Every structure is written in structure tokens, then in C-alpha cells.
Amino acid sequence: MARRVPLPVRDGLGPTRIRMPEYSPFGTVLEYLVARFPQDESRLRYKLNAREVVDADGQALTENSPLVPRSDIYLYRDPPVEPVVPFPIEIVHHDENILVIDKPHFLATMPRGAYIARSALVLLRRRFDLPELSPAHRLDRLTAGVLVFTVRPDVRRAYQELFAERAVTKIYDAVARYDPDLEFPRTVRSRMIKERGVLRAEEVPGEPNAETFLELSEHDGRHGMYTLHPKTGRTHQLRLHMNSLGIPIMGDNFYPDFYDVAGDDYSNPLRLLARSISFRDPFTGRERTFVSNRKLELPTRA
Template structure:
């Protein structure tokens, strides 16, 4: 993807908008107003303020003609977002990497309803790291070890470790205990995630997802499971646990979807990225990062809500 012609502003990059394939509208402004009718006033103000530019960074005029399949860039207005009231604990920080212990409910990067309140933007702002970029991603509902690159020069090398499956990832999950299920076992299946569809699904065909499942502890009702994925499909661990008839506690997607309010933090998904290990592409040394969070089995009376405890760490950014 081409580099954006506008710099970061308060931790957020500009939005790229692709023009339609044909000259459906005479001007760029006409197209934008038709596409975003509720933002007409602000769009015209941004064009008048020369804040809407083409791919070369040249500001557009109110009568600039629409060029099919061209790109224009502009800054979004600060969104109104739900506040995620949990701190971001820092596990490691050097000139190349920033490793955090991500809390449940915090998005990795701007997406959907979570833009400024994503881990990426919060960390850029609070730590003054404009070039910060995720080396991989965790689902918003999953907690645990998340790695960012600090400098653009090293970004590709670390991202390729994840793309090439050269990273050992260990997860913990809490789900129903089934004494008749023989563990450990390795699950292999084919998974797809259609753009615009909330849930992924398993379909017949050549497997593209693999997860090793072990039982670490149990209390006769629930089990603590150690999951070692060798692939990284969307919702892979949640789907594989559900396929065993043991959906992860707190999962509102599998087996059935149910809506949860954006500010409801009472029942976190009991899935934790417990550790990540890899051989550093620059030093050749093995590097291991481990979450301080611990998933606890329910004890005493029947409970559907589990707590996640962790030891205190330095926590500059937060969702507040």
C-alpha cells in the first residue's frame, strides 16, 4: 500500500478513500457528500481548509474533478467511543519492540467503533511513539501478550516472523470440563472468515487451521486448557474449542451469537495469550514474553463470571 501523504495527527493516520471506477460524479466533493450525507458540512469545511488531499499530497479544491480509481486522504473527526477502563501493562520496551499485557475488551488497532481507544493509538499518544505498529494482532476480547515494533526499519522483519509461523504462541482458556474427552489432542480443520460477516466458520476441505489442546487443571466442572496454535486464523481457538463441545466461557460468538453492550465488562472472554517466544531476527537470541495475567477456575458456588488477576505493572496509557 502506498504511503499516506499526510502525517499522523494525535496518534491517528489519515483515512484513505478510493474514488469509484467511473465518473459517476463530476467532482470529488459531490461523491463524498453522496457517500457520507450526514457529514456534508464537515466535509465541505475540510475541503475549504485544504485538509483533503490527493495521493501526492496536493489539497483538493471544491470543484476538483473526480478521477476514477484515484485515492484521496483526510483526517477523521475524533470519534465518541466507549471507554475501556483497564490499564495497559508494559512487559518490555526497547528501541525496537514494545510488548504489552493487553487487557480484555481493548482493540489492538483502530477498527469499527474503537479508533482512538485502541491500544495502538493510546500507546502512540501516551509514549510519544508515532511509528509504533503492531507486529501481530489479538482480538479485542482476548487478553495477553501483544507485540509492537517501535521503528519502521525493523517492522517487516518482526511481522514476517508471525507471517512465516516462526513464533511459538501459548494460550490459556477456561471452558467446560469433559471427563470423557481424551486429551491432549491436535485439531485440524478448514476455517473461513467472510469480510463483513461477524463469525468465522469451519467448512469441509483441506485444513488451514491447527491447534494443540491440553488440559492443565480442572475442578470437575470447568477446565483450564493450554492451547498451542500453529496457525493464526480468525477466531481459530474459539472455533476449535467450540467444535469440541466446550466453548470458551464468556464467548458471545460461539456456539451462538448474542449481543453484549459496548460498555459491559462483566463477563470477559476467558482466553489469554499467555506467552510468545521467537528467535530475534537481528540478535539471533531466543526471546520470551509472558503475561502476568492468570485465568482462574470458578470456585465455590456456580459462577459464570470469571476474574482475571494480574500483578501490578507500570501502566502509562489507559482507556480513560
């Protein structure tokens, strides 16, 4: 059973959970928090006095509340100053169960890292006043295209299970170098791992757990437009499988080699687009297909 969060979503953001240490020289929660976040001492005292820091039962803590080893506390974090992604979120579909968007490149799906309030989830919660909105699946920040959110908690599991059970047909477009020696269509299978805290995924020896069917849709002799049909949904799967063929996706700063890109540099987007998603709706039984209005193009010849 999922842990009950004792504070509601506020202004599109859920509260942060902080686990108290098992062993600590500090006698109070405040002492521990100040030692961990010394630059935030004044804000932490303010939040405690405003009764905005609570325990797992929702009881407000004070500056004198004792530290209980391995207990959880909850508080609202102050939203950071973030870059504004200057591309609109287009709405593809909205009903009582789901909200489907056409996500632009560079917009994070979920709050993470440098993108918290400026993630698609938080922006949409605020825009539509939907505090319970939750993604049914995810797209990388650098990938554009169709992204499905669930509107209410009571329908969330049914839609998320469609993706977990591979009952969703996803089609992607990608632009990469054209190699006349590669034959298409073809299927790529490999074993992929993505370690927590490590930016890049990698392919390793072993039984395949990732599969993609690839087609070459068109080419101009230098670059090709590829249609990708992932059979599995591993992190960075399409980017790795294209790279494994020696034709990394244009604009990919992770594969084959990582290079840093400034957070406000939108000049060279990853040429990967989630073009469409299809599935049988778990509540109506009706086949549903959602298609992106965005288009990828082959580079113009100089």
C-alpha cells in the same frame, strides 16, 4: 511496493483513503463527498478550505477540484465518541525496536468499527509519541495477553515475518467446561474460513489449514483450565477448536451461538489469555520470551 500515504499520522491516527468512483454524475470531489456523507457537509467544506484533503501526490484539493475517476483522496476523519475500556494497558517490554504490552480484555488491537481512538494502537502512539508504531500481529478485542508492536518502519517487516512464517511460539490459557469423556492432550486439525464482513469464522470440509495442540492443566470436576498451543494462526482458531470439542470457552458470545453484548458490559470476559510469546529476535539472534502478568481462574463454586 506499499502505497505511499501522503499525510502523516496525526494524534495517533492515520488518514483515511477514499477511492473516487469510476462513473459518477458529480463533477467535483466535494459534490461526491457531500452526496456520500451528507451529515458531514460542513466539516468536509472546512477540511477542504483548511487544505486537509489531498490527492495521492499530497496536493491539497479545494471545493472546486474536479473528480478524477478511480483516483484516491486522503483526509483525517473526526474521531468518534467511543466507550472507554476501563482497564489499563500494562507494558511488558520496550526497546528501540519493539513495544510489548499485556493487553486487557475488551480492548481492540487496531482501529476498527466502534473502536478507533480507543484502540491499543492509537492509545500507545499517543502515550509514547510513536506515530510509526504498528502491530506485529493481532489479538481479538475479547482476548487478553501478550501483544507485540514494532516501533519503527525499518524493523516492521522482520518481526511481522516471524508471525507469518510461524517462527513464534505462542501459548494460551483458556477456561471451559470440563468433560471427563474427552482425552487430553490432543491435537485438533480442521479447515477454517473467515469471509470478509462476516463476524464468525467457520469450519468446513477440506484439507486442514488450522492446527492446535491442547492440554488439560487442571479441573475441579465442572470446569477445566486448558493450555492451548496454536500451530497456525487463523482468525478465531482457538475459539472454534474448543467449541468443536463441545467445550466452548467461557464468555464466548460467538461460539457456539452468537448473542449480543452491550459495549459497556465487562461482566463476562472471554476466558482466553495469550499467556506467552517466544521467538528468536531477527536482529540480535537472541531467544526472547514475553509473559503476561494476568491470570485466569476457575469459577468459584457457589
